[in-house]
Amino acid sequence: MSIKIYNTLTRSVEPFQPLSPPIIKAYFCGPTVYDHTHLGHVRAYLAFDFIKRYLKLRGYTFIHVQNITDIDDKIIKRANDEGVSWREIVDRYTKEYLDVLTKLGIVIDIHPKVTEHIKEIIEFIEKLIEKGHAYVAPSGSVYFDVSTVSDYGKLSKRFKSEEWRQEEEFLAEKRNPYDFALWKAAKPGEPWWESPWGRGRPGWHTECAVMSSRYLGTQFDIHGGGQDLIFPHHENEIAMAEAVYGVKPWVKYWIHVGYLTIRGEKMSKSLGNVITAKEAIEKFSPEVLRLWVFSAHYRKQLEFDENILQEYKVLYQRLVTAIENLRNIIKSPRVSHYLTDEDVSILSKLEANEMMFHDAMSNDFNTPKALEAVNNVLSIVFKDVVRRETYELALRAYSILANFNTVLGVLDKYLKEKITIDLEFIEKLVDIIIRVRAELRKKKEYELSDRIRQELLALGIKVFDYKDESKWVWER
Ligand SMILES: [Zn+2]
Numbered sequence: 001m002s003i004k005i006y007n008t009l010t011r012s013v014e015p016f017q018p019l020s021p022p023i024i025k026a027y028f029c030g031p032t033v034y035d036h037t038h039l040g041h042v043r044a045y046l047a048f049d050f051i052k053r054y055l056k057l058r059g060y061t062f063i064h065v066q067n068i069t070d071i072d073d074k075i076i077k078r079a080n081d082e083g084v085s086w087r088e089i090v091d092r093y094t095k096e097y098l099d100v101l102t103k104l105g106i107v108i109d110i111h112p113k114v115t116e117h118i119k120e121i122i123e124f125i126e127k128l129i130e131k132g133h134a135y136v137a138p139s140g141s142v143y144f145d146v147s148t149v150s151d152y153g154k155l156s157k158r159f160k161s162e163e164w165r166q167e168e169e170f171l172a173e174k175r176n177p178y179d180f181a182l183w184k185a186a187k188p189g190e191p192w193w194e195s196p197w198g199r200g201r202p203g204w205h206t207e208c209a210v211m212s213s214r215y216l217g218t219q220f221d222i223h224g225g226g227q228d229l230i231f232p233h234h235e236n237e238i239a240m241a242e243a244v245y246g247v248k249p250w251v252k253y254w255i256h257v258g259y260l261t262i263r264g265e266k267m268s269k270s271l272g273n274v275i276t277a278k279e280a281i282e283k284f285s286p287e288v289l290r291l292w293v294f295s296a297h298y299r300k301q302l303e304f305d306e307n308i309l310q311e312y313k314v315l316y317q318r319l320v321t322a323i324e325n326l327r328n329i330i331k332s333p334r335v336s337h338y339l340t341d342e343d344v345s346i347l348s349k350l351e352a353n354e355m356m357f358h359d360a361m362s363n364d365f366n367t368p369k370a371l372e373a374v375n376n377v378l379s380i381v382f383k384d385v386v387r388r389e390t391y392e393l394a395l396r397a398y399s400i401l402a403n404f405n406t407v408l409g410v411l412d413k414y415l416k417e418k419i420t421i422d423l424e425f426i427e428k429l430v431d432i433i434i435r436v437r438a439e440l441r442k443k444k445e446y447e448l449s450d451r452i453r454q455e456l457l458a459l460g461i462k463v464f465d466y467k468d469e470s471k472w473v474w475e476r
Pocket residue numbers: 028029030208225233
């Protein structure tokens with residue numbers, strides 16, 4: 001089943017073909033660490049986590065880089081407001097952000113920080129100046145000259161026009177109102193780094209274009225972020241990166257996650273309607289948050305509603321109960337050798353829903369549809385499988401739910417014991433015991449060999465002795 005993905009760059013659903021399969025290289029825009037990680041961030045990070053986990057389930061390896069913006073106007077302002085150093089602000093909120101990711105089960109391979117990459121950022125800006133794409137203003141700030149790029153606007157579909165502006169505070173020294181800062185000259189009292197253009201700090205867009213390609217190469221598969229980053233952030237990243245690296249497209253697929261809303265408004269610090277990730281995790285648990293975010297397609301808005309979150313508490317409990325019941329049935333194998341027509345029909349219902357899950361996820365990661373398949377499997381488990389206690393049905397349902405969970409990531413602690421592997425291991429151990437016992441019988445050590453037989457029987461293992469060999473079966 002081939003995977004299709006919506007690409008913001010082409011505004012269409014495309015077949016997913018990574019540049020160098022089976023490796024997928026992806027960059028997702030991380031936080032500016034000036035305040036609490038909130039539920040809006042959680043939604044974006046989790047939405048991307050489901051995409052990543054599904055691609056891994058389909059056999060790809062996935063390298064995920066996510067930046068931490070640890071120098072920015074907002075950080076400087078926050079530090080000034082609190083009367084503390086900007087590093088104190090950065091350390092506090094970086095720690096909180098990383099803690100939230102761990103609690104939510106999100107693993108990121110590389111977490112580059114801007115202030116650790118100043119050298120690379122300066123080199124990158126120097127190349128842009130050399131190639132005629134950037135200019136130094138009298139203040140010592142460096143700007144990207146948007147008029148030097150013919151296809152600027154291809155991601156956001158906003159094409160160059162005198163009518164729109166970005167970074168208006170620098171209008172006086174920019175050549176065009178739509179140019180943007182690559183390097184910002186330090187104002188008095190601001191943190192700074194030395195550069196060929198004087199003391200200053202990197203612009204926000206520059207850092208992502210530099211750090212992504214430093215770790216993923218000058219061309220890579222996926223670049224993602226919230227929908228609000230399409231313009232100007234990602235548009236500017238493309239303009240810079242394609243100018244420096246000389247490769248088009250710099251990134252093959254652009255993925256953008258929809259907003260989290262509360263009473264219909266986007267959850268954001270600036271609107272003051274924020275629920276912090278920490279509060280939400282304490283109140284609802286990471287598992288319930290994961291299931292809730294999974295219930296919405298990543299490109300759609302997701303509305304926060306406590307009552308709806310309660311529904312996902314119930315779903316989570318159903319998943320746990322299903323796994324526990326199935327485990328109970330399969331813990332001692334009872335091979336049937338013949339399945340009834342009803343068993344066979346239940347197996348095919350399970351299979352249809354496993355296919356439905358893959359079909360949904362393969363089609364631009366349609367998680368709400370995939371969640372329907374999860375719910376269907378649960379209904380089959382409770383209605384048919386648990387009641388019938390057929391070993392084969394339970395094993396099949398268990399492995400389907402375990403597979404789903406590699407994407408959902410909510411049952412890990414209940415699935416820790418790998419039942420099939422354990423069984424194989426146990427069976428090999430029993431084989432060894434049986435062979436040693438046969439040696440004892442050859443030496444006429446009947447007392448000891450009988451004791452072994454009795455003790456194995458107490459564990460549900462029945463031994464049959466034939467003339468030259470012994471065999472064993474599970475017996476409940
Ligand atoms: Zn970014």
